[in-house]
Amino acid sequence: MSAAVTDHEHDHEHHDHKPSGIKRWLYTTNHKDIGTMYLVFALIMFFIGGAMAMVIRAELFQPGMQFVEPNFFNQMTTVHGLIMVFGAVMPAFTGLANWMIPMMIGAPDMALPRMNNWSFWILPFAFLILLISLFMPGGGPAFGWTFYAPLSTTYSGDSTALFVFSVHIMGISSIMGAINVIVTIFNLRAPGMTWMKMPLFVWTWLITAFLLIMVMPVLAGAVTMVLTDKYFGTSFFDAAGGGDPVLFQHIFWFFGHPEVYIMILPAFGIVSSIVPTFARKPLFGYASMVYATSSIAILSFLVWAHHMFTTGMPVAGALFFMYCTMLIAVPTGVKVFNWVATMWRGAMTFEVPMMFALAFIVLFTIGGFSGLMLAITPADFQYHDTYFVVAHFHYVLVTGAVFSIIAAAYYWLPKWTGFMYDEKLGQWHFWCSLISVNLLFFPMHFVGLAGMPRRIPDYALQFADFNAFISIGGFLFGASQLLFVWLVVKCARGGEKATAQVWEGAEGLEWEVPSPAPYHTFETPPHVK
Amino acid sequence: MNKTYEKYYVPAQSPWPIVGAVALFLIAFGAGNFVNEVTKQQPGFGGYMLAAGFVVLIIMLFGWFKNVIDESMSGLYSAQMDRSFRQGMSWFILSEVMFFMAFFGALFYGRVIALDWLSGGSNNAMTFQLLWPGFDAMWPLLKTPGGIETQAMPATGLPLINTAILVISSITLHFAHTGLEQNKRGQLKLMLLVTLLLGATFLSLQVYEYIHAYRDLGLTLASGFYGNTFFLLTGFHGMHVTLGAIILLFVFFRVLKGHFTPEKHFAFQAAAWYWHFVDVVWLCLYFFVYVL
Numbered sequence: 001m002s003a004a005v006t007d008h009e010h011d012h013e014h015h016d017h018k019p020s021g022i023k024r025w026l027y028t029t030n031h032k033d034i035g036t037m038y039l040v041f042a043l044i045m046f047f048i049g050g051a052m053a054m055v056i057r058a059e060l061f062q063p064g065m066q067f068v069e070p071n072f073f074n075q076m077t078t079v080h081g082l083i084m085v086f087g088a089v090m091p092a093f094t095g096l097a098n099w100m101i102p103m104m105i106g107a108p109d110m111a112l113p114r115m116n117n118w119s120f121w122i123l124p125f126a127f128l129i130l131l132i133s134l135f136m137p138g139g140g141p142a143f144g145w146t147f148y149a150p151l152s153t154t155y156s157g158d159s160t161a162l163f164v165f166s167v168h169i170m171g172i173s174s175i176m177g178a179i180n181v182i183v184t185i186f187n188l189r190a191p192g193m194t195w196m197k198m199p200l201f202v203w204t205w206l207i208t209a210f211l212l213i214m215v216m217p218v219l220a221g222a223v224t225m226v227l228t229d230k231y232f233g234t235s236f237f238d239a240a241g242g243g244d245p246v247l248f249q250h251i252f253w254f255f256g257h258p259e260v261y262i263m264i265l266p267a268f269g270i271v272s273s274i275v276p277t278f279a280r281k282p283l284f285g286y287a288s289m290v291y292a293t294s295s296i297a298i299l300s301f302l303v304w305a306h307h308m309f310t311t312g313m314p315v316a317g318a319l320f321f322m323y324c325t326m327l328i329a330v331p332t333g334v335k336v337f338n339w340v341a342t343m344w345r346g347a348m349t350f351e352v353p354m355m356f357a358l359a360f361i362v363l364f365t366i367g368g369f370s371g372l373m374l375a376i377t378p379a380d381f382q383y384h385d386t387y388f389v390v391a392h393f394h395y396v397l398v399t400g401a402v403f404s405i406i407a408a409a410y411y412w413l414p415k416w417t418g419f420m421y422d423e424k425l426g427q428w429h430f431w432c433s434l435i436s437v438n439l440l441f442f443p444m445h446f447v448g449l450a451g452m453p454r455r456i457p458d459y460a461l462q463f464a465d466f467n468a469f470i471s472i473g474g475f476l477f478g479a480s481q482l483l484f485v486w487l488v489v490k491c492a493r494g495g496e497k498a499t500a501q502v503w504e505g506a507e508g509l510e511w512e513v514p515s516p517a518p519y520h521t522f523e524t525p526p527h528v529k
Numbered sequence: 530m531n532k533t534y535e536k537y538y539v540p541a542q543s544p545w546p547i548v549g550a551v552a553l554f555l556i557a558f559g560a561g562n563f564v565n566e567v568t569k570q571q572p573g574f575g576g577y578m579l580a581a582g583f584v585v586l587i588i589m590l591f592g593w594f595k596n597v598i599d600e601s602m603s604g605l606y607s608a609q610m611d612r613s614f615r616q617g618m619s620w621f622i623l624s625e626v627m628f629f630m631a632f633f634g635a636l637f638y639g640r641v642i643a644l645d646w647l648s649g650g651s652n653n654a655m656t657f658q659l660l661w662p663g664f665d666a667m668w669p670l671l672k673t674p675g676g677i678e679t680q681a682m683p684a685t686g687l688p689l690i691n692t693a694i695l696v697i698s699s700i701t702l703h704f705a706h707t708g709l710e711q712n713k714r715g716q717l718k719l720m721l722l723v724t725l726l727l728g729a730t731f732l733s734l735q736v737y738e739y740i741h742a743y744r745d746l747g748l749t750l751a752s753g754f755y756g757n758t759f760f761l762l763t764g765f766h767g768m769h770v771t772l773g774a775i776i777l778l779f780v781f782f783r784v785l786k787g788h789f790t791p792e793k794h795f796a797f798q799a800a801a802w803y804w805h806f807v808d809v810v811w812l813c814l815y816f817f818v819y820v821l
Contacts, residue, residue, distance in 0.1 A: 027543055107537075111613040165557035182616075221632055225631075227564070231567075235751075239647060
């Protein structure tokens with residue numbers, strides 16, 4: 001980022017230079033600066049949340065109580081989840097959106113640049129509040145990231161109010177970010193950039209932004225009801241007052257299920273960008289990708305109660321949610337088929353972004369299949385709240401969302417910094433991550449099927465060997481990510497100069513501007529043929 | 530495509546977002562502590578921090594909007610920029626709709642499902658017999674399973690008057706808008722003022738209704754699911770009316786200063802959309818909370 005500004009032929013206005021010092025970052029309205037801040041923030045939160053995962057795995061390395069108190073263990077699982085979802089994965093995708101969407105559609109910046117800055121800068125404060133709450137008397141939130149009532153109402157500590165307000169701020173940030181993305185895409189496309197010419201990353205983010213606007217306010221409603229139930233005597237989730245704890249789960253999962261697609265649709269967009277580049281073929285079935293993404297988004301509103309099969313819902317409800325959930329396999333299958341068909345007879349090379357994208361396709365599909373198993377209501381009665389569920393959502397979130405974010409970082413790093421990253425180091429990072437992540441999460445399927453419950457700091461002796469393997473995998477995966485930090489720092493500081501196109505097979509507007517991308521791109525829109 | 534594109538205005542650096550971020554931090558951290566202090570009746574810094582947060586927020590809003598208004602008045606904003614603002618406002622209102630949907634959803638669930646199941650519906654016969662024998666499912670829920678009793682707020686009388694006031698205020702605001710579009714500034718000012726007065730009347734009557742509920746009916750936030758949904762839905766609606774009225778007040782001041790033209794008046798439009806939105810929310814609320 002410290003490289004000299006490349007001249008742009010239209011760059012003659014009052015802001016043709018980068019401001020310097022801390023004010024550049026505090027006051028910025030530039031989508032690239034804000035994108036960088038989002039990405040750096042996400043990386044920091046990834047390590048903080050990761051450190052909590054290390055605590056969890058250290059405790060679970062052996063049966064019996066080893067290092068931490070059960071209450072602290074619960075705080076770790078809770079805050080690990082909250083940080084990874086709201087602090088790492090979502091901001092990383094928003095950072096990528098900030099950096100890439102204006103360049104991909106030929107826009108001068110995001111549509112509402114000042115609000116863009118605001119939506120970023122409230123995030124560090126939200127997580128500051130969440131982390132401070134860990135140091136309150138009685139500890140931080142310990143009710144799981146899903147904060148089910150009555151755990152979060154009747155049985156929660158004093159930190160609940162801080163938790164509620166920090167989630168409110170995260171929600172405000174996401175909603176403003178989503179409004180910015182959606183308006184940018186609707187209104188700032190360059191002439192000729194028609195809907196069906198938009199890169200799939202833009203398409204998937206458009207739909208993601210729509211989902212965010214629809215469900216983040218519902219999350220705000222849920223935490224508000226938790227707040228009033230806990231502190232002001234309401235009884236939304238208390239049967240004695242005519243409410244129902246299950247109501248909490250309905251409201252939460254009405255947010256929560258679209259939320260999981262919020263964390264995977266941009267990943268689909270990234271993989272759909274990377275695979276054609278390194279297969280040197282256009283994406284197979286572009287239009288079907290767009291329709292599949294839209295179908296997934298629509299279906300995501302109709303499946304929330306598959307998280308709640310064991311709450312005793314009527315059979316008709318269980319059947320409805322089971323079938324709707326299984327339907328999602330169809331558009332998802334279309335996507336996986338299209339990625340594979342794109343590679344079919346392609347002239348493939350296997351640089352690091354492609355390796356991560358390939359790993360994504362295989363491992364995300366494993367996560368998808370275990371999701372199908374969980375969707376089957378009678379089977380879910382067996383799997384519910386076991387490590388099988390933990391294995392499932394870590395396959396879709398770590399080897400799915402996080403791998404796609406890492407792939408995107410490798411793919412676009414040369415465009416951001418102007419330098420090629422260290423390919424050899426990147427390959428090391430990839431193989432270490434791939435092996436350790438499977439050692440970490442694959443055995444969880446087995447202990448889960450054998451009945452090991454999640455969110456418990458101790459376990460029965462027969463799970464000991466598997467858990468030791470899992471913990472070793474966890475430590476190795478955590479250590480492998482340090483390679484990534486080293487690589488990113490190295491790449492930002494210098495290296496082989498990147499060309500404008502960077503990758504031989506890369507196509508799209510972002511590859512037509514120089515590397516590093518000038519501070520202001522497309523002050524007058526390019527014309528897309 | 531032969532459309533000509535004007536230059537899209539990208540503001541240079543702005544200090545206001547970071548000020549706003551600090552404001553939200555003070556509000557959230559202050560409120561998080563304040564809630565604990567109030568409910569436990571302990572002294573603390575939460576309330577002061579919360580108040581400081583609102584002060585900073587107000588300073589930020591003044592500074593930010595001043596910049597935006599100055600830029601707008603000096604003609605920096607293209608038609609494309611105007612579209613960005615309009616679209617942004619529309620999506621924001623959609624997010625607000627979804628916020629209210631969470632509470633309406635809770636209301637529907639409570640009425641249709643939770644009450645039925647508490648009284649033995651679906652497969653919950655044992656729940657009813659063992660946990661809440663003698664519970665009588667009714668709406669409004671005048672006696673909770675735990676035994677708290679309350680009285681219902683009638684749909685006629687004050688709430689009906691308030692409904693009329695809010696609907697009329699939407700109509701007067703519409704006439705203010707047509708006045709603006711036809712460049713009849715007198716009509717614009719008068720109708721905007723009437724709208725504001727109607728909004729203030731509505732809010733005053735709401736306050737009176739709350740006092741009536743607490744004092745005479747025993748209907749409080751803590752009187753079970755009926756009280757919860759009543760106060761949270763009407764309360765959040767009231768907060769939105771307050772916000773809408775404040776926005777309209779500033780639009781009124783800008784009208785007095787001669788701002789807005791028949792062609793360009795995004796701020797007026799946004800305020801009007803917001804007002805109509807809270808009006809529609811009220812109509813749903815009146816129907817589902819008071820009448821049904």
